Amino acid sequence: MFPWYKIDTVLLDMDGTLLDLHFDNHFWLHIVPEQLSIQRQISLDEANKLAKQACYDVVGTLDWYCLDYWQRHLKLDILALHHASADRIKLRQDSMPFLQALAGANKQRILFTNAHPQSLALKLTHTNLADGLDDMLSSHESGYPKEHPQFWQYAFNKFNVDPSRCLFIDDSEVILAASKKAGVGYQLGIKNPDSQKPQLEFANFPAITDYHLLLQTLQAI
Numbered sequence: 001m002f003p004w005y006k007i008d009t010v011l012l013d014m015d016g017t018l019l020d021l022h023f024d025n026h027f028w029l030h031i032v033p034e035q036l037s038i039q040r041q042i043s044l045d046e047a048n049k050l051a052k053q054a055c056y057d058v059v060g061t062l063d064w065y066c067l068d069y070w071q072r073h074l075k076l077d078i079l080a081l082h083h084a085s086a087d088r089i090k091l092r093q094d095s096m097p098f099l100q101a102l103a104g105a106n107k108q109r110i111l112f113t114n115a116h117p118q119s120l121a122l123k124l125t126h127t128n129l130a131d132g133l134d135d136m137l138s139s140h141e142s143g144y145p146k147e148h149p150q151f152w153q154y155a156f157n158k159f160n161v162d163p164s165r166c167l168f169i170d171d172s173e174v175i176l177a178a179s180k181k182a183g184v185g186y187q188l189g190i191k192n193p194d195s196q197k198p199q200l201e202f203a204n205f206p207a208i209t210d211y212h213l214l215l216q217t218l219q220a221i
Helices: 024-040 044-058 068-075 078-084 095-104 115-123 150-157 173-182 210-220
Strands: 011-014 108-114 135-138 166-170 188-191
Touching: 024 044, 024 068, 024 078, 044 068, 068 078, 078 115, 095 108, 095 210, 115 135, 135 150, 150 173, 166 173, 173 188
Parallel strands: 011 108, 011 166, 108 135, 166 188
Antiparallel strands: none
């Protein structure tokens, strides 16, 4: 699928790409509305509408991903609720074999995530994901989400990588497009970010459901 001899670094999203997105979807679509319903003494339907509108207002911005913002805006202890639900945090079954194969092929592996640093820390505590990475960056450090061109400039400078020799993997077509516009040479989508939901379709980028499809060519390097 890719000319691996032209790729030095693989840039990887976290939620939905290396981790099962079920944790995040369950948290934001079920736990948060339930807690809002209890706290504000409103119906679950009203709480769902309130949460959806709040998300719509900041979609594509860093606030969308910021636990501090949601804690202030919703007046819920978002971090405590994250910890209470942490048993749902799971690696995708194909992630570590792929990350290990990348290491075997001498490819640098860097995590590029929009996750808030506290969310990232929690997920690293509950998985062995860090064992499969060479470095990582939360977009909160840059001040811009991955949807924004200045995130990419910050990231390229921080890690001193040649974007044209990078592969970026993400479950969001919007963010894949942002990486391409920023100069990243290769993109790959993930069609099944949430193990409990139907597959996504990608219009403009190659996409897979299982990293094992890439192992044979990687291991042949």
